[in-house]
Amino acid sequence: MTELTKRNKSILSVIVCAVFLAAVYIGDMLVPPTSGMRMLFTVLEKGSVYALVAVSMNLLNGFTGLFSLGQAGFMLIGAYIYAIFSIPTAMRDSVYQYFEGGLIKFSVTENLGNALGTVMGDFGVMLGEHIGMIFLMLCAGILTAGVAALIGLPVLRLKSDYLAIATLGFAEILRAFFQWKAAGPITNSSNLLRSYTTYETPLFPVIAAGLCIAFIVLLINSSYGRAFKAIRDDEIAAEAMGVNLFKHKQMSFIISSFFAGLGGALLAMFQSSVASTPFTSNMTYEILLIVVIGGIGSVTGSIIGAYLFVACSEWWLRGLDSGAFLGISAGFMRPGFRKVVFAVIIMCIVLFYSRGIMGNKEFSWEGLVGFFKRIFSGKKKTSEKNHKTNTDKEKEAR
Amino acid sequence: MNFFVENLPYILAGISVGGQYALIAIGYTMVYGILRLINFAHGDMFMVAGLVMVYLAASLPVYIAIPIVIVFTVVLGCTIEVVAYRPLRSAPRMSIMISAIGVSYLLQNTALYVTGGLTQTYPTIPWLAKTVTVFGAHTKMVTLITPVLTIALVIALVILIKYTKIGMAMRAVSRDFETSQLMGIDINRVITVTFIIGSFLAAIGSILYFSNYTGVMPTSGSMPGLKAFVAAVFGGIGSIPGAVIGAFIIGICENIIKGMELTVFSNAFTFVLLIIILMVKPTGLFGEKNIDKV
């Protein structure tokens, strides 16, 4: 098995993907809700959402060379669009308690569920709800993309660092808008949105994020992707080669925002309640740091980075907060210590390992074989294998 | 006139906050002028200065705490420069910006850890907190001291830059990094001095700012930091008088907006202003145009 044909590789990828998804499905059924291993699924779900958002940011920052810091703002739009339109009508009075039940009196997921439920019974309810969820996710993406198109008009004419500040600023404006009292009947102002429809199986975010990432990979490997990379490498030369700078920047910006919005919707589902407060510049920074950890300009890297980031912050480094980590216990390990350690690790990566995990390379079966040959012993963490398999979807797409 | 009288408290507060922004903005504009780097960590340094003051004032008298805070901030600023920015001097600009974001993330998380996420009450500095009455409006002494102190410091700074040898070196480096290096200017020294000045002013700004707001949180630095940066852009990045004027404009406008009960938009307004200025005059009020060489 030294030389893999293209066909064999795609078959291999499809098989690995299917096995992985089946494993998630079965695992989800088998692991009881009280088990510590549930954490694995939390990481898988949140990691998938972050992977999608990180890849969408990478499309802008790593592949088009636009240093944009608006990701949190776009996720906020997506999350809100999804949440607002899927809160069941019965719950609206309690959710919008300060706004007399809010302005919107319907729920896309509930209504669709009921409509199909009358025809097909319980299965119809489930089907209707899922159609509604997917429809709302797409709406979240499209509306976010629309907002991005408007923001892009002025902002994309700016140079690198001004662009960074302006996008950061727009994200802040968006957040202010969602907290605005006058918009309360729709956005619930700064109060929590909750009780909306969410997914039931961890497969949902994994598949949704996987499909979206597959699209981004296909785009990057198309002629448009080459134009984006040309802009990143040298704007003046790209323009001299006939690449319309503004059109392509706008395109990249809109597509990236579409997926950020969609990712926001997925995040809303994962959290099962959403408020505008956490969507600050700090959230954008975290996503940017994921991209950096994985390697700017590598989709695989962003995916691995996202899972590592989520696994560390939600799971592996938890002990640092509670006072016991790897058998060491000390008084200084109290809440917040984990994040300090984490920030130090990130700074070390930025300073000493700036290429990140993958540099600008992508996953390939040859690369994986080579990697195993190099380390010679087959010892690898199971979780890391999961990351790899997830990236296969891209491979399959090629 | 009616508008003026009605809004007097807001205008006064605006001038005061403007002065505080100005002190932070100078740090941004000087670093950007020389390194072409948005020092995202600058706002957080300002917050750290506030926290250090809180902890020091718990056991030391204020007149001892203040100099220690200033020295600490200056040392912190220089350390950040040496550790996080100096190794990346020849790296692409995006890397150094990411490093700045990383430092900001580190400072905020460390502050979160140290404070446990609780808002720390800023110590009352007696002569700053004294209440005075101006044209019938009650306000704290700090409101009056800030603009005066800001302008005095800025004049001193401008004199330093215009007439001293190191000032000349700073101007040369901001004009052309490589050439001034070839002319025998010790770049690292110039950059260190820039960070010393920036951190010093941020420390003073921090004392004045938090005296007004009483509470310090780990995230307290990011908004004033961003606003100060916007002020620097507004005035024309690299220009010190520009940054000061920009900061005063932003401070006053923001407080008038607060007066109109649109507080949620007072932050947003700053960025609207930024986008407008970047559209209309990308180089800011006093900035110079740079032409890309092909």
Next chain:
Amino acid sequence: MSKENVLRVSDITMQFGGVVAVDDLSLEVNKGEIIGLIGPNGAGKTTAFNVITGVYAPTNGAVELNGEIIVENCPQGKMKTLYKGKNNGKYKDVKVLTPDKITKLGVARTFQNIRLFKGMSVFENVLVAMHMNLESGVFGAAFRSGKAKAEETAMREEAMRLLKMFGLEKNKDDLATSLPYGKQRHLEIARALATKPKLLLLDEPAAGMNPQESAELMHLVEKIRDEFDLSVLMIEHHMQVVMGICERIYVLDYGALIAQGNPEEIQNNPRVIEAYLGVDE
């Protein structure tokens, strides 16, 4: 006698603040010609290229491509008082096409200080230059629609043909910046040709080459002209190259045109000799 005109530059003045980089330059390129633009360092040759390709808007003057105006400008704003050139008031319209539009109309260029896409392979560098003629939309391209696939295949074949012509087919998958200097220059020309230009602007194509390489380049430029049926305007310091292949030569000094004519006339022109005295390489 009356050849078909491809490029006409009229009274171009380019001022940066008070500094005049190009002073009232007029030149013409006719179909199938190879024209030289020479002059000492800092004479404003590259600036002239930047004006023709739309990178800079000239302070005054116009550029026509195949009889169509692609660039026209007159002093505006602060420049009204700063303007030092002649012909003030002769041009009224303001029209500056962006570089990508000008490239689409058939002007391609290379850069003096090589500007290849460094993160991309040799092959991709050439492919990018064909992107502008792509008809498939972004979704078609991403989802690999039939049309997009056909277009992609055609682009790849065409790019391969160009690479072969420049002897770069073996380096196809190398990173563009990993190529040796001379090959990078060749790749720049190949990339420019991929835009299917009618006019090719070469900015010091022979810089850093030894006499033998320059001689090869001369033949290559002639071959390109014949095979792709285009006109060439080149900036070059190697006199043997310029004198060898250019039909006409324009000489710039301090931004202003000091001489024009065929190689023989230029070689004997006293003003040219004076301008080059001590500067000649």
